[in-house]
Amino acid sequence: MEEPSKLFEYTSGRWIYNDALRRSERRRVFNVSEFKRLAAASVNQNAEDVARFEKLAEGGFNRTFLVTMRDGFQFVGRIPYPVTEPKDLVVASEVATMDFLRSHGIPVPKIYGYSATSENAAGTEYIFMELVRGTNLGDIWFDMSEKARITIITKLVELESRLFALRFPASGSLYYTKDLQAGSNKVDIPTAYSARESRFCIGPDTTFGLWYGKRLSLQVYRGPYTDPAAALSAGAKKEIAYLMKFGRPLHPFQRLRREIYNYQKQSHLEHLESLEKYLRIVPLLIPNGNDTLTRPTIRHPDLQPNNVFVSDNLEITGLIDWQHCAILPLFLQCGIPNSFQNYGDSVSESLTPPELPHNFDELSESEQFKQVVLLRRRQLHYFYITTTAKLNSTHCDALTYDPSTLRRKLFHRASDPWEGDNVTLKADLIQLTKNWSKIANLKSSTSSEARAPCPITFPEDEVNDCLRLNSAQVEADEQLEACRDVIGVGAEGWVPSDQYEEAKQRESKLKADALDAAESDEESARLCEHWVFDDFNEEEYS
DSSP states (O other): OOOHHHHSOOOEEEEEESSSHHHHTTTOOHHEEEEEEHHHHHTTTGGGEEEEEEEEOOOEEEEEEEEETTTOOEEEEEEEETTTTTTTHHHHHHHHHHHHHHTTTTTOEEEEEEEEOOTEEEEEEEEEEEEESSHHHHGGGGGOOHHHHHHHHHHHHHHHHHHHOOOOOSSEEEEEEEEEETTTTOOOOOOSSSSSGEEEEOOOOGGGGGGGGGGGGOOOOOOBBBSHHHHHHHHHHHHHHHHHHHOOOOEEEEEEEGGGGGOOOBBBHHHHHHHHHHHHHHHHSSSSTTTHHEEEOOOOOOOOOGGGEETTTTOOOOOOOOOOOEEEEEEHHOOOOTTTTTTTTTHHHHTOOOOOOOGGSSOOOHHHHHHHHHHHHHHHHHHHHHHHHHHHHHHHHTTTTHHHHHHHHHHHHSSOOOOOOOSHOOOOHHHHHHHHHHHHHOOOHHHHHHHHOOSOOOOOOHHHHHHHHHHHHHHHHHHHHHHHHHTOOOOEEEEEEGGGGHHHHHHHHHHHHHHHHSSSSSHHHHHHHTTTTTTOOOOOOO
């Protein structure tokens, strides 16, 4: 058995900045002996029958434990971190989602027991579930052959087609009816498939950004949504309520962007204007006259290799991590998963069959490596799209319903927590005005209404300034990515624990080189004050 203290702490990695904060967000103390007793009871055994209890994995929102019984039976216990909110709804929704999907033949772990509240003997919310057999796809993904990757993509698209075929009466998140308080907003799922369905309902949307930080305390409507306009508007209305109550000028959270604004704080009032403009165009983002595209659709919230388990013959044995899963209109759910898309590449976007360059053998070893990596990204994008066209035509139709990508960008950027960025959403709104003829979805097709002007406008000088700033921000983000690659860290500066000291040394050298290149004392002072990998106070961004 591990020491109790190690069970409470995050030990999988470190962060090269704000490390103490990240670890405190993930430190969860609970009653270990009672947790083991509850675990054993969930599989109809006694606490004395627990032979081993050990940490299995640590993700962004949860810690997972492996429970081994004396008879050899193994299963998983999982608890949310303190930073995971709203814990009661998140736990209750994930349990109901997995049970519902499992009842429809989707390979997800079986639930043995759960508590959506910490008011129990263990002192923590928890889920006890089946241990998925097979190999985690993330462990073998980069070593797989092209043929094997095509096989996996095909099976994932097949599974998605089954998910897309499920019918729901509203958008939001799934729950057992019994887990929502009396008087809660909910829409019952009719018994179209079986009597069991009457246990389920659609309730509040558990998407993380709707509840982040002080937003948790806001009394705003988060679903269920019975029409597409409500789903499109909820995130923006939440953020407007947040900015009206808590908003204040902020430096951009992404510190490499701050130089673009001469290190001046940006006013939240400008973002409020963009959000109000977004709400004015919401009705025009809905694909009118197409019931399929507006149909509430469920999809895995983070379909990537680490959440997929496969057998030796590449059958999918389990899809895990359904936390923050939302049901949304299909035109908002469609898209290529981040792990498989290669947007921004002309070859991928033209759907040209990918291949290595003709002069590949003449290239240097390093250039050959780059071309092989690029080919793999292009293959994943191409195979996902072409397989979706064959096996999930509903999804393919949504993907090609122009301008599919811009609609989703507008929705997500209007919903995202504001972090001192007044440009990204505004730039997308400007793109909408520039492409008005493609986007306007007027209820009438008469010639006079077809020429109706866009309901939002921007002065030309404002357009030019915004697009210039947006281009500079994109460049700053690319610089940040390059810096992370040099240091060897992931998002938020995360690195495996055993690589922490080496990463910190590389970061120190990068900072020293940047200071050496500074052309004035003022530039050096600014660089030190806003160095992208130093600790800083994040509280004002929540």
